[in-house]
Amino acid sequence: MLEHYKKEYCQSVNQYIVIDLDGTVKESDDIIFTNIVGENISNIHPFFESIHVALQEENQKHVFSCIHLTNQKNETIITDIIVKTFDGKKPALVVILDLTVHYDNYQTTAQVRNESVINSQILELKNEYLQEKEVFKNAFIANFSHELRDPLTGVLTFSDILKKTNLNEEQLNYLKVIDSSSSYLKQLIEDILDISKIEAGKLELVIEPFDLRELLEDIEHLFKIKAEQKGIELITNFNDNLPAVIGGDTLRLRQVLSNLLENAIKFTEVGTVTFNVSLNQIRAQKANIHFQIVDTGIGMDKDNVDDIFTSFTQLNTSQSYNKGAGLGLAIAKHLVSLSHSVINVDSTLGEGSAFSTNINFKLDHNYKLETKKKNKVIKPKSDKKYSILLVDDSEITQLSILKILASRGNYFLDIVTRGEDVIPRIENSEFDLVLMDIKLPNSYGDQITKLIRQMPEREHKKVPVIALTARVFKDDLKRYKKAGINDVIKKPFDEETLITKIEEYLK
The missing domain is CATH 3.30.450.20 (PAS domain)
Structure with a gap:
């Protein structure tokens, strides 16, 4: 066979x-x-x-x-x-x-191998492109934000100065519009920067003790006014058994709750927005707290729930609701995820929505809160005239700081616009403090500060340096500290922030 x-x-x-x-x-x-x-x-x-x-x-x-x-x-x-x-x-x-079979098999093998190599190269090129795109985008956002913050600082400063002048009622109303618009613009800038931080993986929580009820009452006060302006009612229910002092990121918690409340009020024309906060449980030195915001607004289809957490996305694009960049809920979702939690949504089209989340906070009997000085500017200990060097190339920032310091009467201000002129100016003069812009033409403020710290004369190299900047990523702050910068004032800033920070470092 x-x-x-x-x-x-x-x-x-x-x-x-x-x-x-x-x-x-x-x-x-x-x-x-x-x-x-x-x-x-x-x-x-x-x-x-x-x-x-x-x-x-x-x-x-x-x-x-x-x-x-x-x-x-x-x-x-x-x-x-x-x-x-x-x-x-x-x-x-x-x-x-x-050898047809042999060559066909060889060709098939070679083709598979070549396709694999090509696909690998395509993937590598795509990754390189995405990385370059990400670097470009982050650099663009950082530079764009920086350029916006200087004129915004001018708007805030001169708005404060105008409030102190003799204005009639009509002029005061105009000033309120300016304040409202500048506050909205400032928030948009912050949101865009936060999205940039999120996508770059640089946004982290800062856990510190804070007074939970004080935070909730501050938020309640702000949004009650906004709700009244909209003609609706804000109802708050804060349980009595909430812990007084907890450990968490108060700035980011405020941001999450504010974004959710802002969204609820925005999409509610008639009825109420209810803000509920209750304690779920206390376990292993952690307090699990439930936050819920319920509105009687326009609601949405269940199929669209996931879309509302996508950056720059708005489900309702009608003229009544198109204000905003569509970033608030995307940021809130990510901030909550940093606490290993999620935002739950229950919504019915035409009836309203309920947003809720459960977040763990640290409990520690050793937590102590620092005494806060509200609406109080520190006064100099003497009648001495303090000499301050401002290193900044923005004429708006120069004029803003000049007006703020001049209104106090305790300061002399010297201005330098180029980095290479800083050391010679310090060598020839004696300054009590330096205000240093980080982004300067052909140089950076942290590099100049390093040179100051290397100066031979003790009185020169020990002068306090406060950075003026919009770049406040965690890596940036570490770099500033390593360079010898004492503190940071984030742009845009107002009069009280500037004066308070300056006088903390005056002898």
Whole structure:
């Protein structure tokens, strides 16, 4: 039986042909091409016309690889062809090796390998492109934000100055519009920066003790006014058993709750917004607190719930609700996720929505709150005139700080706009404090501060340096501290922030 199978299935795919030196076929085993004895081999396929030159060379072997031939069944086969000549006028031998299966397998393997290499290279290029795009975007946002904050500082400063002048009622109303618009613009800038931090993985929580009820009451006071302006009611229910002092990021918690309340009031025309806060449990020195905000607004389809947490996305784009960049809920979702929690949404189109989350906070009996001085500017300990050096190239910032300090009457202000002029100015003058912009033409404030700290005279190198900047990522703050910068004032700033921070470092 084995011999029968061998005869049936083990057929040769090699053809042996004996030809004269002029190409006439003398003998053939007819394995691939049949009935060719007596024909010129060039009639079998045009390729064989090229072997006539080889036939003139005695005792030589020529190998032609990967030759595509068409057989008598009009099938394309891939072959290797061997042409062997002998001494004298002996006929030559032509061997046709049908390697179609071999070459097809090789080509398939090579194609798979090449596609894998190409796909790998494409993926690498995509990653490089995304990384470059991310770097460009973050740099653009940081620079754009910085450029916006200088004029915004001017708006806030001169708005405060105007409030202290004799204004009539109409002018005061105009000033309220300016304040409202500048506050909205400031919040947009903060939101865009937060999204940038989130996508760069640089936004982290800062856990510190804070008074929970004080925070909730501050938020309640602010949004009751906003709700009244909208003609709706804000109802608050803060349970009596809430812990007084807890450990968490008060700034980010305020941001989450404010974004959720802002969203609820925005999409509610009639009815109420209810703000509930209750204690779920206390366990292992952690308090799990439930926050819920319920509105009687326009609601949404359940299929659209996930979309509201996507950056720059707004489900309702009608003129009544199109104010805002669509960043608040995206930021809130990420901030809550940093606490290993989620925001749950229950909404019915036309009836309203309920947003809720459960967040763990630290409990520690050693927590102590610092005494806060509200709405009180520190007064200098003496009548001394303090000399301050401002390093900033923005004319708006220069004028803003000049007006603020001039209104106090306790300061002399010297201004430098270029980084290379700072050290010579300090060498020739004695300053009580330096206000240092970080981003300067052809230099950076932290680099200049390093040079100040390397100055030989003690009174010069020990002068307090406060940075004025919009760049306050965690890595930035570490870099400023390492450079010898004492403190940071974040742009845009107001009069009280500037004066309070300056006088903390005056002797």
